[in-house]
Amino acid sequence: MATSLEKIRSSKVILPKESHWIRKLIKTLSMGKGIENISLVVLSLLFIFPFLWMATTSFKTLPETMLFPPALFPKEWMFENYGEAWRSGPFPTYLLNSIFIAIAIIILQFAVIIPAAYAFAKKQFKGSNVLFGLILLGLMIPTQVTFLPIYLLFSKMGLINTPAALILPFASSSFGIFLLTQNFKQIPNEIIEAAKLDKASEFQIILKILLPIAKPAILTFALFSFIAHWNDYFWVLTMTNSDAIRTLPVGIVNLKDTESIKSWHIIMAGNMILVAPILFIYTLASKHIKSAFTYSGIK
Amino acid sequence: MAVSRMKKNHTAYLFVLPALLGCLLFTVYPVGYVIYLSLLSWDLISPDKIFVGLDNYKNLLTSPEFQRVLLNSFTYMVVTVAISISVALLLAVWLNKRTKLHSFVQTSIFTPHIISLVSVAMLWMWIMDPEYGLLNYILSWLGGPRLLWLDSPDTALLSVMIVGIWKVIGYNVLILVAGLQSIPSYIYESAKLDMANKLTTFFKITIPLLSPTLFFLFIVNVTSSFQVFDSVRVMTQGGPVNSTNVLVHWIYQTGFEFYRIGEAATGSVFLFIIVALATFANFKLLASKVHYQ
Numbered sequence: 001m002a003t004s005l006e007k008i009r010s011s012k013v014i015l016p017k018e019s020h021w022i023r024k025l026i027k028t029l030s031m032g033k034g035i036e037n038i039s040l041v042v043l044s045l046l047f048i049f050p051f052l053w054m055a056t057t058s059f060k061t062l063p064e065t066m067l068f069p070p071a072l073f074p075k076e077w078m079f080e081n082y083g084e085a086w087r088s089g090p091f092p093t094y095l096l097n098s099i100f101i102a103i104a105i106i107i108l109q110f111a112v113i114i115p116a117a118y119a120f121a122k123k124q125f126k127g128s129n130v131l132f133g134l135i136l137l138g139l140m141i142p143t144q145v146t147f148l149p150i151y152l153l154f155s156k157m158g159l160i161n162t163p164a165a166l167i168l169p170f171a172s173s174s175f176g177i178f179l180l181t182q183n184f185k186q187i188p189n190e191i192i193e194a195a196k197l198d199k200a201s202e203f204q205i206i207l208k209i210l211l212p213i214a215k216p217a218i219l220t221f222a223l224f225s226f227i228a229h230w231n232d233y234f235w236v237l238t239m240t241n242s243d244a245i246r247t248l249p250v251g252i253v254n255l256k257d258t259e260s261i262k263s264w265h266i267i268m269a270g271n272m273i274l275v276a277p278i279l280f281i282y283t284l285a286s287k288h289i290k291s292a293f294t295y296s297g298i299k
Numbered sequence: 300m301a302v303s304r305m306k307k308n309h310t311a312y313l314f315v316l317p318a319l320l321g322c323l324l325f326t327v328y329p330v331g332y333v334i335y336l337s338l339l340s341w342d343l344i345s346p347d348k349i350f351v352g353l354d355n356y357k358n359l360l361t362s363p364e365f366q367r368v369l370l371n372s373f374t375y376m377v378v379t380v381a382i383s384i385s386v387a388l389l390l391a392v393w394l395n396k397r398t399k400l401h402s403f404v405q406t407s408i409f410t411p412h413i414i415s416l417v418s419v420a421m422l423w424m425w426i427m428d429p430e431y432g433l434l435n436y437i438l439s440w441l442g443g444p445r446l447l448w449l450d451s452p453d454t455a456l457l458s459v460m461i462v463g464i465w466k467v468i469g470y471n472v473l474i475l476v477a478g479l480q481s482i483p484s485y486i487y488e489s490a491k492l493d494m495a496n497k498l499t500t501f502f503k504i505t506i507p508l509l510s511p512t513l514f515f516l517f518i519v520n521v522t523s524s525f526q527v528f529d530s531v532r533v534m535t536q537g538g539p540v541n542s543t544n545v546l547v548h549w550i551y552q553t554g555f556e557f558y559r560i561g562e563a564a565t566g567s568v569f570l571f572i573i574v575a576l577a578t579f580a581n582f583k584l585l586a587s588k589v590h591y592q
Contacts, residue, residue, distance in 0.1 A: 040400055043390075044407035047469065051410065053433060054422050066431050069440075112321060115314035125311040131319060138326040140578055144526045144547045145571045146329035148554050148563055149336065153329075172321025202310060231415035233529045234547075238555065249417045253533055256421055264425045271418040278413055286406050289413060293470060294477045 051279070058082070058268035065264045078265070085255060085270035090243050094251035095273070101166050101236075101247060102229045106222050108171045113221075116172075117180035118206060122192060132181070138174035147238050154239065165239040166247075170229070176221050183217040184210055223285070224292040227278060248274045330571065336564030343558045355565040364541060365549070365566075371456060372546045372573075376524040379463045384516055386464075387471030388509075392501070394472065395479045405476060409469035416466060416529040423462045424449065424534050452542040455535055459543050462530050467523070471516055478512030479505070518581045522574050546570050 057065060058081055060074040085091070119125070120132050146169075154165045187210065195205050211218065233249040240246050255270045282289055337356070340349045359365040390408070394401050411419055426433045427448035435445040448458045482505070490500045506513070528547040531537060537544035537552065544552075546566060554563030 037400060040394075040404050044404040047410055047465070048407045050422055050426060051414075053426070054418075057425065068431055069436050070431065070433055112317040116318035119311040119314035123311040123314070128311070128315075131315060134327070135318060135322050138322055140522075140575065141326050141330060141571065142522065142526050142574060144528065144550070145333065145567050145574070146325060148550070148560070148567055149329040149332035150325060152336075152560075153332070168321070169325045172318040172325070174322070174326075177318055227413050231413075231417070233415065233417045233532075237532075238551070249415050252421070253417055256533070262428070264428075264431075267421060268425065271421055275414050275418050278415075279410075282410065282413060286409075290406070290409060290473055293409075293412070294473055 051275070054268050054271060054275070057264055058272045060265045062263055062265060081265050081269040082273070085266050085273065088255050088258065088266070088270070089251050091248075091251060091273070093244060094246060094248045097245060098230055098247040098249075101163065102226050104163065104167050105170050105229050106225050108167055109173055109176055109221075109225060110218075112171045113173060113176040113180055114206060114210070114218075116177050117184050118202075118210060120177070120181045121184035122187075122189070135172070135174050135177050138172070139178070143169075143235060147235065151238055161240050161242045161245050163245065166236060166245070169235075170225075173225070176225070179217055179221055180214065183214045187213055219288065220292040223281075223289055227289070227292075230278060333564045333567045333571075336560060337568045339561040339564075341560040343560050351561065355561050359562060359565055359569075364544075367541050368544050368546055368549045369569075371542070371544055372525060374456065375460055375463070375527065375545055376521060378460050379467070379524050380517070380520045383464045383468045383471055384513070384520060387468050387475055387516075388513075390468070390472050391475035391479055392505070395476055405469075405472060408472050411466045412470045414466075417533055419466050420462055420530040420533040423458070423465070427458055449534055450539065452538075452540045455539055455543045459527075459530055459534060462534070463524065463527060467520065471520070474512060474516055475509070478509050482508045514581065518578055521577045521581065525570060525573055525577070546573075 056073055059077040059079070060071070060081075061076075061078055064071055064074055116135075120128060150169060151160070154160050159165045191209055192205060195209055200208070230247075231249060232247070233253065236247050236250050237253075240250075243251075252267075252270045252274050256267050259267060338350060338352055340351045340355070341347075394405055394408075427435075429435060429445065429447050429450055432448070434448070439445055446454055449455050486504060486508070487500065490504055495503070525545075526547055527545055528551065531543050531545055531548045532551070535543040537548050547570065550563050550566040550570065553559050553566060
């Protein structure tokens with residue numbers, strides 16, 4: 001009769017099913033996967049930890065931010081920091097402007113891009129290739145090249161400090177036109193022909209056929225556009241100089257510039273206001289957002 | 300029949316008209332106008348726009364300040380693109396597995412990319428604070444010196460580059476993982492059958508098959524590295540001593556703070572030429588090496 005020790009040594013012991021995970025754990029750790037998994041966690045911390053650091057700093061007091069070695073957590077969670085950041089400038093205005101501008105841009109983009117993509121994808125007309133190429137050329141010309149002349153143009157037209165300056169230039173997004181054209185091209189012509197035989201108007205075709213099928217691409221583009229314009233600093237900075245129309249990123253930078261001693265706790269609180277909505281959307285829809293950015297990699 | 304075909308054409312033109320107008324007004328016209336502006340000397344306020352021909356170009360190319368700006372921009376581009384693509388490639392190969400943990404890590408690495416560069420820049424200003432920053436704390440804990448980061452002309456550009464790399468690397472990883480996943484597994488299996496080791500497989504199989512993706516990534520990374528503005532404006536405003544003044548920041552300052560419109564426009568033309576050249580160079584150099592399946 002072998003002793004239980006000999007039984008274990010001979011590895012013929014059958015563990016009960018509930019402790020199967022123990023066996024898995026031992027197997028994992030001994031195969032070096034444990035090291036890999038730990039390094040994976042460290043890697044992700046390298047990119048997430050700074051945001052956690054931003055969050056905890058936003059609740060600290062000024063002396064706490066000047067501790068060396070730095071304190072990880074605040075002693076007391078100073079929610080007042082957010083109040084102070086909020087009151088440091090016309091933040092309700094900034095927030096409303098950010099929301100309004102981002103949404104207005106997306107709506108206008110849909111109005112301009114969807115018909116254009118439909119025409120490029122499904123209609124034959126003279127010069128369509130040349131025109132499509134012209135629009136794609138826009139992908140190569142950055143806003144940092146065009147901002148000066150556009151500023152002068154808008155200045156002449158009296159459009160500086162108006163929503164028009166912040167919205168109109170983005171309406172004919174080359175990326176959006178490209179994305180949706182590729183998408184619409186994949187819709188079988190027969191469906192459209194059938195709808196035309198049923199005397200459907202162009203508007204109905206777009207609304208009832210194209211949009212439902214291309215919904216993923218459209219959602220993708222909307223997400224992409226919203227994030228880009230919510231985060232935009234450069235264009236708002238150059239096209240506006242009045243707080244009445246400016247958006248959150250500009251407001252946050254002003255906050256930083258006006259803080260006499262570097263009050264990092266207030267500055268971080270302000271940044272949390274800018275960052276939190278995007279992070280929130282990201283945790284809900286990370287897959288969609290990631291695919292939005294991968295789409296721009298599809299030729 | 301002919302009437303309905305013409306009607307079809309008209310609808311198409313009508314549909315593309317808004318997009319076309321936008322493109323002409325905000326892409327084509329500005330390029331032409333900025334080239335015209337670069338031939339002027341103008342301070343925005345006075346009604347006199349003096350035509351100076353190519354003087355702006357000559358003056359800028361021979362001015363040490365602008366030369367420094369170009370040098371900064373090129374340094375920024377070379378370092379950030381080289382590091383962010385090569386490291387992203389290694390990470391992508393490592394993370395190209397479909398477990399929950401690997402997916403979570405990919406999602407985490409991508410997080411900085413969707414956050415405003417303004418916030419990323421301020422966050423790193425705080426982390427790189429010479430006295431109270433986390434980075435110097437970690438350095439001192441590892442036994443290294445406390446650096447001045449953004450406060451010293453020797454390390455300021457490096458600091459801005461670190462921020463740029465940290466922000467873009469997640470995007471590169473995302474694109475590369477997507478590219479890797481489009482390589483069918485049978486290729487790897489037949490490589491294994493041919494007794495190819497991991498290194499050979501990586502260099503002779505993975506990279507060539509990944510070349511369309513790498514090619515795309517190069518173009519995007521290079522062009523966007525020349526467009527950097529937010530981090531410089533927020534963190535250093537071009538200093539200290541011009542050590543982080545990059546092209547777009549210089550254009551902004553020259554036009555909007557010093558009102559030298561002609562010179563700013565010239566800088567914009569330089570930027571346009573650089574971006575166009577970079578795109579063409581990428582096409583010529585790498586397109587020939589791109590291996591399509």
